Amino acid sequence: MSASGHPTPSPPALPTRQRLAVQEAERARIARDLHDELGQLLTALRLSASALAQTLQDPAQQDLACDVLALAQDALERIRRLARGLHPPQLDSFGLVAALQALCEDLSRRGPARLQLTLATPVPRAAAEVELAAYRIAQEAISNALRHGQATHVRLHLSVEASLLQLQIDDDGRGHDIDAAPGFGRLAMRERATALGGTLQETAAATGTCLIARLPLHA
Structure with a gap:
């Protein structure tokens, strides 16, 4: 609402080509964040679970650590696939x-x-x-x-x-x-x-x- 009480006009819509470029830039940013941040966290979790499985003596605890390792690996692969879908690295x-x-x-x-x-x-x-x-x-x-x-x-x-x-x-x-x-x-x-x-x-x-x-x- 403007000071005069009239509705503030909406900003003009971006031309299609420019709008698509903005969308793709945002996709690329999200893909980088997924790969660099979540990907690194899941890699660290996978390595920690692997190290833990090797130090545990109880078979049940070893199985649990291996389950965590498998889940972390699956999540990492899904994140990488999602990032590739958002912005395929081969294209650039x-x-x-x-x-x-x-x-x-x-x-x-x-x-x-x-x-x-x-x-x-x-x-x-x-x-x-x-x-x-x-x-x-x-x-x-x-x-x-x-x-x-x-x-x-x-x-x-x-x-x-x-x-x-x-x-x-x-x-x-x-x-x-x-x-x-x-x-x-x-x-x-x-x-x-x-x-x-x-x-x-x-x-x-x-x-x-x-x-x-x-x-x-x-x-």
């Missing part, structure tokens, strides 16, 4: 191809579905903002395929055509009604593509879904 260091390959390998290892990444030609590095958008689109599309479509196979295909990075994602899930009102995830994918001047196309049938994102290499 090695680029989109390496980050998507790591994502496919991790999800294939942890679940029943098989994920595969193929390249049409050697894919050059794109602008950091473009690679991040492509990675987030892939994350959401894979999540939709596995959680909602119950897919058993997801294929990601990267190529470059006419200065456009093209990411195609096909799955063998149940598909969905693309004419229905899109959920938050589908809206977020489209928003990321259009914010960079790209496009997002989606087709679905009973035999699966195909999504194609085209993003300028240097938006």
Whole structure:
């Protein structure tokens, strides 16, 4: 409320591209905090539990210390996985191809579905903002395929055509009604593509879904 008694106007909304950049910066900060602070605490707890298990003489107490060690190790792995999901370290260091390959390998290892990444030609590095958008689109599309479509196979295909990075994602899930009102995830994918001047196309049938994102290499 202003001094004159009139409602104070809300600050103008950030442009989509700037808002997404702010969100990603916050994700990166949270990922660092999880890795550096909680990760270090859990590592210390794991080492302490291991040392304690070796000094105890009573078998029941040894078993309890080993249980604490196992719980600390599981929590540490979950924290690391959460941090990678918030901001994948491979993306900054090695680029989109390496980050998507790591994502496919991790999800294939942890679940029943098989994920595969193929390249049409050697894919050059794109602008950091473009690679991040492509990675987030892939994350959401894979999540939709596995959680909602119950897919058993997801294929990601990267190529470059006419200065456009093209990411195609096909799955063998149940598909969905693309004419229905899109959920938050589908809206977020489209928003990321259009914010960079790209496009997002989606087709679905009973035999699966195909999504194609085209993003300028240097938006």
